[in-house]
Amino acid sequence: MHTAIRISGIAALALAALAGPRLAAADQPLFDVTVLAGACANCHGTDGRSPGSIPSIAGRPEVALKQQLLAFKSDTPPAGTTVMGRLVKGYSDEQLSALAKHFSQISKTPAAQEVAKQ
Numbered sequence: 001m002h003t004a005i006r007i008s009g010i011a012a013l014a015l016a017a018l019a020g021p022r023l024a025a026a027d028q029p030l031f032d033v034t035v036l037a038g039a040c041a042n043c044h045g046t047d048g049r050s051p052g053s054i055p056s057i058a059g060r061p062e063v064a065l066k067q068q069l070l071a072f073k074s075d076t077p078p079a080g081t082t083v084m085g086r087l088v089k090g091y092s093d094e095q096l097s098a099l100a101k102h103f104s105q106i107s108k109t110p111a112a113q114e115v116a117k118q
């Protein structure tokens, strides 16, 4: 009797743990876009502001960034594509959309207080 109650309690906890992530998936993505965006910093600079010859992606229109990322992923990437074609294949379209939105929301130039900190 006592044991049965305890087991059903454990079963309920296990069910809750299983159901948890699935419930979350309905209204929020299962990835953190800031973590995904970290993988871009090596080449495109911190926050997408590139110090070198690789193009900056910060503050560009979301639609344009998304189109470029999907074009890289397509079977016919733009002529002259080097690494991006291979790179974006590791991301879902949903993740690429989130990345486009993320970088579009970063200003092209660091904010004044960020400059002051450096």
Ligand code: HEC
Binding pocket: 036, 037, 039, 040, 041, 042, 043, 044, 054, 055, 057, 065, 068, 069, 080, 081, 082, 083, 084, 085, 087, 099, 100
């Ligand atoms: C290994 C270096 C490298 C990494 C990492 C990288 N990129 Fe790129 N990216 C490039 C290069 C080089 C280009 C120019 C196109 C090409 O040669 O593939 C480019 C081009 C782009 C462009 C088009 C810019 C333009 O003006 O044409 C976008 C958008 C972009 N990258 C987004 C991203 C995002 C988002 C990530 C992270 C998920 C990322 N890149 C990670 C090297 C990189």
